[in-house]
Structure formats: structure tokens, C-alpha cells
Amino acid sequence: MGGTGGVGAGARYIGVAERRARLALRHRLVPGARASAPEEVADALVALHGTDPATVFLGVGARLADPVKTVPETERALYGDRTLVRMHGMRHTVFVLPAGLTAVVHASTGLAVAARERASLLKDMAAAGAPDADWLAEVERSALAALARRGQATAAELARDEPRLREQWVYAAGKSYEGVHTVSTRLLRVLGVEGKVVRGRPLGSWTSGQFRWAVAPEHPGLDTAEAQAELLRRWLTACGPATEADLKWWTGWRVTEVRRALRAVDAREVTVDTGTAYVADGDVDPVAEPSEPWAALLPGLDPTAMGWQQRDWYLAPELRPALFDRSGNVGPTVWWNGRVVGAWAQRPDGEITWRVLDPRARTRQAEAAVRAEAHRLHSWLAPTRVTPRFRTPLEKELASG
Structure with missing residues (x-):
């Protein structure tokens, strides 16, 4: 692989059309x-x-050949077969991962985040005059034992077995962001990042954000550098070409770690409109555009919409104010042939509504394709009502219309 600071001699150019075809x-x-x-x-x-x-x-539903299977099959994978696992990962974000990848994510990303989270918890407790690390370790052992006995449990259920989980302390006393923290909330979060517990079944339906907890399967010990190389190789295969900035943003790693992993997997330099980018070894050959036009209705925070830091090749900058919240979270998006062209929402009566903002997608063909996707979504989503956790300007307008 050439150096990461410039464009290697003879590096192949991958244009926007091919990037959209790969996506x-x-x-x-x-x-x-x-x-x-x-x-x-x-x-x-x-x-x-x-x-x-x-x-x-x-x-998942947007990508299944038979979307009617979405809920039962995803619940099977998450809670029955456990072939999918919900856990903290890149950028300290909650992801659902293939079970075989959890150890890689834990070693490549989770361990460093976990160390910071535990140190932060102990620092906050000490500043508030709360009990020390030995006390916390004792509560942790007791809580994990109770969780193992129960199989799955909410924080409130665990607190019945280990009452010290209910104890509270004042965080950032005297400051504008002062708040009260409960031991269970912070400790379970730390244990989740450390890979000791995972989220189990929700208390309500599949849209619920209140989860039970379960003891996590033990992760095999992996070398951090090797795990980072494996994660980056998989991501480049799915999302390449990607720039160094894309890789650093998606993983949350330091730039030195990104460059080390690029060398380890023998990533190949290519050029894109913004400069040097990388693809997986053996993935330099051209990829033809799909033989048929396509549309998609993707949810807020979808990994395709959020996959790259540099997004101009599939998302026009002028559309962003309507499609993102103030924290940079993308809402539900309408796609046409590899570009984000608008947004969609669900009204209180269950109707799927949308608006195309990009004039290039205001054609009969595009409208028919988007309408078909809306019907496809409605076929399995109704009668469930879904409100995105992070509301965006156009989604809120459409939902209230």
C-alpha cells in the first residue's frame, strides 16, 4: 500500500456513479x-x-426480500438465536452486530472506551463523596450474580436483589448541568461497554427503548491491533472507498490506529473526488451500476445514511438542514438511485408520507418507485406507530401533516 499522506502513482479513480453503485x-x-x-x-x-x-x-425491513418477516425474524435473531447482539461499539454508540463480530468490536474499540467510562464513573462518585472503588466492585459482583440467576432483568428488578443499586449521588453539584445519578444507571452502562452485560428483550414492543439486561457471553481475548485490522477490513469491504477522515470518524480511533490498520490489511489506494481513499485488498476492479433504477425509504440513523463523514457524493449539502437534527443525527430519508433526495414520515393514522426535495428526482419514474416503497413499508409496519427518537425538521412537518 502506498503512503497515507498522498495519492499513489496510478491509483484508480472511483467516481460518484460507481460509489453509488457499490452502496x-x-x-x-x-x-x-x-x-x-x-x-x-x-x-x-x-x-x-x-x-x-x-x-x-x-x-432490516428496507433490505429484506420479504419485509413481512421483519419483526418476527429480527426478534428471533436478537432474542431467540442471539445471532445478532445489541452492544456498545464504535464512537461509544449502541449497535446491533453479528454475534461473530462482537469480540472484534470489543477488542478494537470497546476496551478503550470502557476504561474511560469506568474512570469517569469513579471520578464522579469521588467528587460527590459517594462510596469508593472497592464498594462499587462489591456491588458489581453482587449485581452480576443476581443477573446470572435471573437470566434477564431490568435495573429495577436487579435492585430488589442488590438494594445498593438504588443509591444516588449528585453529579456536577452547583453547575448548570447538575443532576442526580443512580448507581444502577451508570454501573450498567459501564458494564455494557466493558462487554459484561448486553441488552436483552425490551419491556414493550420492538419500538420500546426500555430493555432488560443479560450477562454477556465471554469474549475471547483478541489482540487490539489485529481486531482493529479485521474491523477495518470488513468495513472497507462494505463501504469502500472511504477516506481516512471517514475511517477515523466511523471507528472513533486515533489517526495512528487507522493508518496502522490500513497497512495491516494491505488496503488499496484509490482516488475519489475529495482526494485519496481506500478500498479492501482485491476490491479495485470497477463495479457496474445496477441494471434497474431503485428507491428506498431508510430510517433515521440508518447505517447507510450515517456511514461516512464526507457525504456530498450521496447527500447534497443544501438538503441537510431539513434532514438532520442539531446534533447531526439524520432522520428518515428517501433515496433514489444512490442519492438522498428527501424525507418520509408516518402520520398518526399510520399513513406513510414523503417529500422529494431534489428536483432531479421529481420524475414519474422516481415517484412511482418511491410510492411502491412506501406501500411496501406500510405492508408490514401497520398498525405499529413509529416516532424517531431524534426528530428532524422535515420529518416533524410530514408527520403532523
């Missing part, structure tokens, strides 16, 4: 490339965003 095929968005099971979707995308529980199901 369409590898992210299972073209009808002919749709998946037969949620595990195939997660594997194709590397990880499904799990911060909003509904995103997981909506993202």
Missing part, C-alpha cells in the same frame, strides 16, 4: 440484492445503528 449493491438496497434474513443485512452493513430501537427493524 446500492453492497447495502442490499437494489431489489435484486435484497437479503433473506436479518443476519445477512447486519453482515452486509457490518453494524446496524441501535440507539433508536426502531432503526434496527426499519433498516
Whole structure:
């Protein structure tokens, strides 16, 4: 591989059209490339965003050949077979991962985040005059033992077995963001990042954000650098070409770690409109555009819409104010032939409504394709009502219309 600071001699140019073709095929968005099971979707995308529980199901449903299977099959994978696992991962974000990838994510990303989270918890407790690390370790052992006995439990249920989980302390006393923290909330979060517990079944339906907890399967010990190389190789296969900035943003790693992993997997330099980018070894050959035009309705925080830091090649900058919230979270998006062209929402009566903002997609063909996708979504989503966790300007307008 050439150096990471410039464009290697003879590096192949991959234009916007080919990048969109790769996205369409590898992210299972073209009808002919749709998946037969949620595990195939997660594997194709590397990880499904799990911060909003509904995103997981909506993202799977958009990519299944038979969307009616979305809820039962995704619940089977998450809670029955446990072939999919919800856990903290890249950028300290909750993801749903293929079970075989959890150890890689834990070693490549989770361990460093976990160390910071535990140190932060102990620092906050000390500043508030709360009990020390030995006390916390004792509560942790007791809580994990209780969770193992129960199989799955909410924080409130665990607190009945270990009452010290209910103890509280004042965080940032005297400051504008002062608040009260409960031991159970912070400790379970730390244990989740450390890979000791995972989220189990929700208390309500598949749209609920209140989860039970379960003891996590033990992760095999992996070398951090080797795990980072494996994660980056999988991500480049799914999302390449990607720039160094894309890779650093998606993983949350330091730039030195990104460059080390690029060398380890012998990533290949290519050029894109913004400069040097990388693809997986053996993935330099051209990819033809899909033979059929396609549309998609993807949920808020979908991993395709959020997959790259540099997004101009599939998302026009002028559309962003309507499609993102103030924290940079994308809402539900309408896609046409590899570009984000608008937004969609669900009205209180269950109707799927949308608006195309990009004038290039205001054609009869595009309208018919988007309408078909809306019907497809409605066929399995109704009568469930879904409100995105992060509301965006156009989604709120459409939903209230």
C-alpha cells in the first residue's frame, strides 16, 4: 500500500456513479440484492445503528426480500438465536452486530472506551463523596450474580436483589448541568461497554427503548491491533472507498490506529473526488451500476445514511438542514438511485408520507418507485406507530401533516 499522506502513482479513480453503485449493491438496497434474513443485512452493513430501537427493524425491513418477516425474524435473531447482539461499539454508540463480530468490536474499540467510562464513573462518585472503588466492585459482583440467576432483568428488578443499586449521588453539584445519578444507571452502562452485560428483550414492543439486561457471553481475548485490522477490513469491504477522515470518524480511533490498520490489511489506494481513499485488498476492479433504477425509504440513523463523514457524493449539502437534527443525527430519508433526495414520515393514522426535495428526482419514474416503497413499508409496519427518537425538521412537518 502506498503512503497515507498522498495519492499513489496510478491509483484508480472511483467516481460518484460507481460509489453509488457499490452502496446500492453492497447495502442490499437494489431489489435484486435484497437479503433473506436479518443476519445477512447486519453482515452486509457490518453494524446496524441501535440507539433508536426502531432503526434496527426499519433498516432490516428496507433490505429484506420479504419485509413481512421483519419483526418476527429480527426478534428471533436478537432474542431467540442471539445471532445478532445489541452492544456498545464504535464512537461509544449502541449497535446491533453479528454475534461473530462482537469480540472484534470489543477488542478494537470497546476496551478503550470502557476504561474511560469506568474512570469517569469513579471520578464522579469521588467528587460527590459517594462510596469508593472497592464498594462499587462489591456491588458489581453482587449485581452480576443476581443477573446470572435471573437470566434477564431490568435495573429495577436487579435492585430488589442488590438494594445498593438504588443509591444516588449528585453529579456536577452547583453547575448548570447538575443532576442526580443512580448507581444502577451508570454501573450498567459501564458494564455494557466493558462487554459484561448486553441488552436483552425490551419491556414493550420492538419500538420500546426500555430493555432488560443479560450477562454477556465471554469474549475471547483478541489482540487490539489485529481486531482493529479485521474491523477495518470488513468495513472497507462494505463501504469502500472511504477516506481516512471517514475511517477515523466511523471507528472513533486515533489517526495512528487507522493508518496502522490500513497497512495491516494491505488496503488499496484509490482516488475519489475529495482526494485519496481506500478500498479492501482485491476490491479495485470497477463495479457496474445496477441494471434497474431503485428507491428506498431508510430510517433515521440508518447505517447507510450515517456511514461516512464526507457525504456530498450521496447527500447534497443544501438538503441537510431539513434532514438532520442539531446534533447531526439524520432522520428518515428517501433515496433514489444512490442519492438522498428527501424525507418520509408516518402520520398518526399510520399513513406513510414523503417529500422529494431534489428536483432531479421529481420524475414519474422516481415517484412511482418511491410510492411502491412506501406501500411496501406500510405492508408490514401497520398498525405499529413509529416516532424517531431524534426528530428532524422535515420529518416533524410530514408527520403532523
